Amino acid sequence: MFGINSHSQVLRKRTTMLMGGRFDITLVAPDSLSAEKNIDEVIAEITRIEYLISDWKPNTQISEVNRNAGIQPVKVDKEVFELTQRALHFSKITNGGFDISFAAMDRIWKFDGSMTEMPSAEAIKKSVEKVGYKNIILDSVNSTIFLKLKGMKIGFGALGEGYATDKCREMMLAKGIKAGIVNATGDMSTWGRQPNGKPWKIGITNPFHPDKLLTAVPLEKGAVTTSGSYEKFVVFDGKRYSHIINPATGYPATGLCSVTVLGPNAETANGLSTSLMVLGKTEGLKLLEKFPDYSCLMITDEGKVVKSKNFKIKKFKAKL
Numbered sequence: 001m002f003g004i005n006s007h008s009q010v011l012r013k014r015t016t017m018l019m020g021g022r023f024d025i026t027l028v029a030p031d032s033l034s035a036e037k038n039i040d041e042v043i044a045e046i047t048r049i050e051y052l053i054s055d056w057k058p059n060t061q062i063s064e065v066n067r068n069a070g071i072q073p074v075k076v077d078k079e080v081f082e083l084t085q086r087a088l089h090f091s092k093i094t095n096g097g098f099d100i101s102f103a104a105m106d107r108i109w110k111f112d113g114s115m116t117e118m119p120s121a122e123a124i125k126k127s128v129e130k131v132g133y134k135n136i137i138l139d140s141v142n143s144t145i146f147l148k149l150k151g152m153k154i155g156f157g158a159l160g161e162g163y164a165t166d167k168c169r170e171m172m173l174a175k176g177i178k179a180g181i182v183n184a185t186g187d188m189s190t191w192g193r194q195p196n197g198k199p200w201k202i203g204i205t206n207p208f209h210p211d212k213l214l215t216a217v218p219l220e221k222g223a224v225t226t227s228g229s230y231e232k233f234v235v236f237d238g239k240r241y242s243h244i245i246n247p248a249t250g251y252p253a254t255g256l257c258s259v260t261v262l263g264p265n266a267e268t269a270n271g272l273s274t275s276l277m278v279l280g281k282t283e284g285l286k287l288l289e290k291f292p293d294y295s296c297l298m299i300t301d302e303g304k305v306v307k308s309k310n311f312k313i314k315k316f317k318a319k320l
Contacts, residue, residue, distance in 0.1 A: 009179075009195040014039050018046045019054065019161055021185040027172065028179035028195055038177050042168045049164045052080055055103050055155035062154060066103070070150030073139060081143045083163055083267075084136070087156065090271040091133035094287065096248035097278040098271060101147070103155030104130035109252060111232040111243045118236050128250040158187055158274065162225060162266035165189040169221075187225040189266045207258040207299050214299075215313055223266035227273040228258035240301050244277045255280045257301050262311075263294030272296070281306055 012035035013026045025042050029035035054060045061076045068074050076084075090098040106127035108119045119127075135148040147154065156163070161184035168182045169189040179192025181200055190200045199218040206214040207228055217224060229242025233252075241252035259276040261269040272294055276284035281298060288296055288308050295311040 010035055011195055012036060012039060014043075016043055018043070019050045019164065019184070020056070021161060023185075024181070024183040025168075026181040026183075027177055028192060029177055038172060038175065041175075042172065042182060045168050045171055046164045049160065049167065052077065053083065053156050053160050053163075055153060062156070065145045065147065066153040069147035069152040073137070073142070073144035073146035075142060075144050078143060081138065081140070081145065083156065083160070084145055084154070085138060085140075086267070087159060087271070088133055088136060088138065090275060093290065094275045094279060096133055097246060098275040099131060099133045099247035100154045100156060100159070101131050101133055101136060101152055102157075102245070102247040103153035104151060105245065105247065105250070108250075109234070109241070109243070109245065111234060115234055124250040128247060131247050131250075158184070158225070158227075158270050159267060161185065162187045162189075162223070162268075162270035165266045166223070184266075187223075187266050187270050189223045190219045191221045193220060204260050204297065205258070208303060214297075214305075217262065217313060219262070222262060222264060223269045224260060224262050225266055225269040225273045226258060226260045227270075227277045229253070229256075229277070233257075242277065244274065246278045253278045253280070255301060256284075256298050258299040259284070260297045261288075261294055262296070263291065269294060 009028045010032050011028050015024050023046060025039050027035045027038050029038060051060055053062050055062045055066060061080050065074045087100045108123050108127045130149055130151045135152060137146040137148060165182040165184050166189050169191050172180055173191060181188055181190045193199055199220050201216040202219050202224050203213040203216050206212045227244060229244055232243035234241050239254060241254060244253045246253055256277055259273045261273040263269045275287060276296060279287060285308060288294060296308045297311055298306040
C-alpha cells in the first residue's frame, strides 16, 4: 500500500475512455477534493485535444483537413500545426517508416483470425497509394495544412495520446500538483513520487506472457511508451507479421514483437517506439542514437532482449 508521509498527501486514480482508448489518471494531492477536481481538469484537457486532432470526429480541425484533401489548404490552430510539424520531422528521419498519412491506408491485413493467406503484392502496393508524408504541405506563414492527393488522410493515433499525456503533466505541474501519472493505454507521462516518497514503478509486459512483467522501471519525471505486436499478429509460413504496418511499403513490421522507449516526453517516445518497430533492430538503434535522452528495450520475435547502450536497467525479473 502507499504510505503517507508527514506532508499527508492522498493518491486518487480514475479510469476513463477518451481518444478511442483507455486513460488511467493518477494524481497525488494534499486532499481528496483537490485530487478529484484536478483529475476533472486532466479529463477536460484530454477531451479538448481530442476535439482538436481526432480524425474520426467529423467536426475537428484534422477532419476538416482530411475533407479538403486535393482541394485546398485548411487553416489550423498553432498547436495542431506544430504537432503536425513534429510528426513530419519523424517521417523525414525514418524515410516514411513513421507517417501520419497512414490513416488513408486500406486495411487489407486482418488480425482477427479471418485471414487465411497473404494479400497479393498488387493489393499491398495499392493499399498505400494514398499514403506519403511528402504530399503533406505545411504553410507556417498562414498556419495551413494541405494534403495534395484526393483521398489522403492524416491521423495522429498514439502520437496524439502521448502529446495529451505530456500536456496534462505540464498543466498539473504548473498548478502545483507535484506527482502523478497520465497513462494512455500504456503510453504514459509521469512526474514526482508516490506518497511514500518512492519513485513510481512502471511495469514492462513480457510479450510472450502478457499477464507477466518482464521488469519494472522506476520513473520520476519521465515517459514510457510501448509498441508491440504480441496481441495482434498473423503467421504465414512460420513468419510472424505484426499489426504495425510499414506505411512506406504496406507490409507489416517483422523481427521485433515489442519495443519500449523511455525518455523525457511521451510524444517523442511514442514516435520512436512505433518507428523502431517498423525499422527493426539495426536501423532502429541507429535512429535512437539521434535522441540521446531516450533509451529502449526491444524484444525480438525469437525472444531475444536487445537494449540500447544507455538503457539503465540491468536486472530482469522474468525469463522470456
